[in-house]
C-alpha cells in the first residue's frame with residue numbers, strides 16, 4: 001500500500017472573540033485575537049510544505065455566525081492556498097458552526113473531483129478520492145445540538161480503500177446530556193474504518209482501542225491560546 005499523508009485539524013474557532021480577555025491586565029489582546037487566523041495560516045503552510053495529500057477539518061472551523069464577511073474571507077484565502085497547491089480539503093460543521101447557525105457564505109474554490117468542501121448536514125456521505133485510494137465519510141452538524149448517534153448511520157467502509165471517518169463528537173456514549181453526537185470508541189472501531197478524525201475536544205488524544213484504528217482528537221491554536229481555554233470543551 002502506498003503512503004499517503006493526511007492532515008487532520010479541528011476546532012479552529014476562527015475569529016473567536018475570546019471573551020473575558022479584558023479581565024487580564026496587560027494581556028496582548030491584539031496578538032491573541034489574531035491567534036486563530038495565524039493557526040489556520042500555519043496549518044495551511046504546514047500542509048503545503050509537507051506536500052500532504054488531503055486536509056480534513058473536523059468541525060468548529062468557525063466560532064459562530066460571522067460578525068462580518070472578513071471571517072469568511074480569511075478562510076477562503078487559506079482554502080485557495082491549498083487549492084492552488086492541488087491539495088483537497090474537506091470540512092464538517094460542528095456545534096459552533098452548525099448549518100442553521102450560519103447566515104452567510106462565500107464562494108470557495110471548486111473541487112470538481114470530490115465535491116464541495118463542506119460535507120452535507122442532511123445525511124452522512126462518502127467522498128471518494130480515487131487517485132489516492134481514500135474514502136472519506138462524514139456528516140456536518142445541522143444544528144447546535146445533535147443528541148443522536150450520528151456515527152451509527154455512517155456508510156460502510158469501501159473495500160480496498162483507506163477509509164477515514166470525520167465526526168464532531170463529545171465521545172460520551174451513555175451520557176445523559178450528550179448533545180454532541182454521542183458514541184463510544186467501541187462503536188467507532190466496529191465501523192471498520194482505518195482512521196477517525198474527531199473534533200470538539202480541544203485536547204490531543206487517541207481513543208483508539210487495542211488492535212483498532214486511531215480515534216483522534218487534535219489540539220489546535222497551539223501557542224496562541226492559554227491551556228485553560230484549550231482544555232475547555234467548546
Ligand SMILES: [Mn+2]
Nearest residue numbers: 094095200234
Ligand atoms: Mn464543538
